[in-house]
Amino acid sequence: MGKFRIKVDLGLCQGHSVCLAEAPELFRVVDTDMAYPQAQVIQENPAPELLSKAEGAAEYCPNGAITIVYEDD
Numbered sequence: 001m002g003k004f005r006i007k008v009d010l011g012l013c014q015g016h017s018v019c020l021a022e023a024p025e026l027f028r029v030v031d032t033d034m035a036y037p038q039a040q041v042i043q044e045n046p047a048p049e050l051l052s053k054a055e056g057a058a059e060y061c062p063n064g065a066i067t068i069v070y071e072d073d
């Protein structure tokens with residue numbers, strides 16, 4: 001398994017916290033002064049073992065806000 005990064009489009013994120021439920025190792029959801037809480041990625045370079053959890057978060061995010069960037073090394 002290779003390296004990857006996670007990107008969250010905060011313009012799409014509405015704080016549903018599905019990502020947090022799927023992968024608490026990778027996301028937190030914080031209150032903001034906007035209408036919604038927003039997700040933050042808490043690991044810049046996640047261990048490859050967490051890829052399936054990251055993919056689950058991307059798949060189940062109701063707003064399609066999460067992108068997995070696969071990196072060759």
Ligand code: SF4
Binds near residue numbers: 017019039
């Ligand atoms: S599941 Fe999607 S919309 Fe919800 S907090 Fe996570 S990134 Fe944002």
